[in-house]
Amino acid sequence: MTGPWKPDLEDLLDEHQSMVFSLALRMTGDRGLAEEIAQDVFLELDRNLRKIESPLHACHWLRRVTMSRSADALRRRRVRSMDMWVEIDEHHGAIFGERPNPLGSRIESLLATLPESQRAVLVLRYQEDLTPDEIAATLDTPLATVKSQLQRGLKLLRAKAATHLKEFVRGA
Amino acid sequence: MDDLEPMDDFERELQLAMRRRPAPPRLKSKVINELWENAHRASHRMVWFERIAATFVLAGVVSGAVLWRNAEERQRGVEARQQVFTALRITNRALEEMNAQLQARGRNAQ
Numbered sequence: 001m002t003g004p005w006k007p008d009l010e011d012l013l014d015e016h017q018s019m020v021f022s023l024a025l026r027m028t029g030d031r032g033l034a035e036e037i038a039q040d041v042f043l044e045l046d047r048n049l050r051k052i053e054s055p056l057h058a059c060h061w062l063r064r065v066t067m068s069r070s071a072d073a074l075r076r077r078r079v080r081s082m083d084m085w086v087e088i089d090e091h092h093g094a095i096f097g098e099r100p101n102p103l104g105s106r107i108e109s110l111l112a113t114l115p116e117s118q119r120a121v122l123v124l125r126y127q128e129d130l131t132p133d134e135i136a137a138t139l140d141t142p143l144a145t146v147k148s149q150l151q152r153g154l155k156l157l158r159a160k161a162a163t164h165l166k167e168f169v170r171g172a
Numbered sequence: 173m174d175d176l177e178p179m180d181d182f183e184r185e186l187q188l189a190m191r192r193r194p195a196p197p198r199l200k201s202k203v204i205n206e207l208w209e210n211a212h213r214a215s216h217r218m219v220w221f222e223r224i225a226a227t228f229v230l231a232g233v234v235s236g237a238v239l240w241r242n243a244e245e246r247q248r249g250v251e252a253r254q255q256v257f258t259a260l261r262i263t264n265r266a267l268e269e270m271n272a273q274l275q276a277r278g279r280n281a282q
Binding site: 009010013014017018019020021022025026031035038039042043046103104107108111122123126127129154157158161 | 182183185186187188189190191192193194195196199200202203204206207210
């Protein structure tokens with residue numbers, strides 16, 4: 001019989017750092033800020049480690065805190081524009097051994113122009129593959145709101161992609 | 173929108189474009205270092221707190237000892253003064269008795 005699950009910060013860091021960093025990056029559009037947010041989230045996780053009951057709980061907790069911290073950071077730094085996002089991404093987007101993905105970068109650029117609430121649900125839906133119910137629980141938002149933001153966000157993104165990404169996207 | 177509605181081409185492209193990105197390699201070491209520094213700072217603060225507490229205790233003990241010593245000396249002074257007064261009273265009484273005896277002898281001689 002196995003005993004109760006004991007969380008280990010280093011293991012959780014190894015497992016979830018990519019998720020936390022990617023969520024923060026897509027919400028803020030700033031690598032430096034995303035790294036700071038990820039660092040803060042894991043430091044807070046360490047302070048709350050005793051409250052974490054299971055690997056699933058850890059993952060849900062990390063998503064929720066990352067989204068909340070990213071929203072706080074965005075509130076503090078309301079000076080973003082699409083140009084700035086593209087500039088930052090072009091300068092720093094291909095580090096850490098990633099293969100350059102022009103469509104990915106451009107979709108991210110378009111995503112950055114969406115309202116924050118729509119961006120949040122789209123990131124959780126398509127990066128994390130969460131269902132609307134799970135998104136509602138993560139963002140502590142009513143399910144109906146999540147569904148409508150998902151629809152509106154996707155519609156807006158399709159319209160933007162139809163204009164800006166004709167050469168890449170078939171289904172837009 | 174149904175939760176399990178199949179994705180269209182655009183959504184699949186979107187999902188592909190939004191795969192997780194690798195975290196910066198230094199992120200883990202930065203978090204671990206920060207935790208270590210926090211723990212170090214906390215233990216450093218505890219050492220300072222202990223030093224300050226020890227200083228207060230020592231100062232309390234020393235000033236208590238000084239006050240006790242002063243009180244002791246004052247008490248000894250009071251006792252010595254009372255002894256001197258007692259001695260003076262005894263001497264005075266002896267002289268008065270002597271004086272009375274001399275006066276009685278003088279009267280008897282007359």
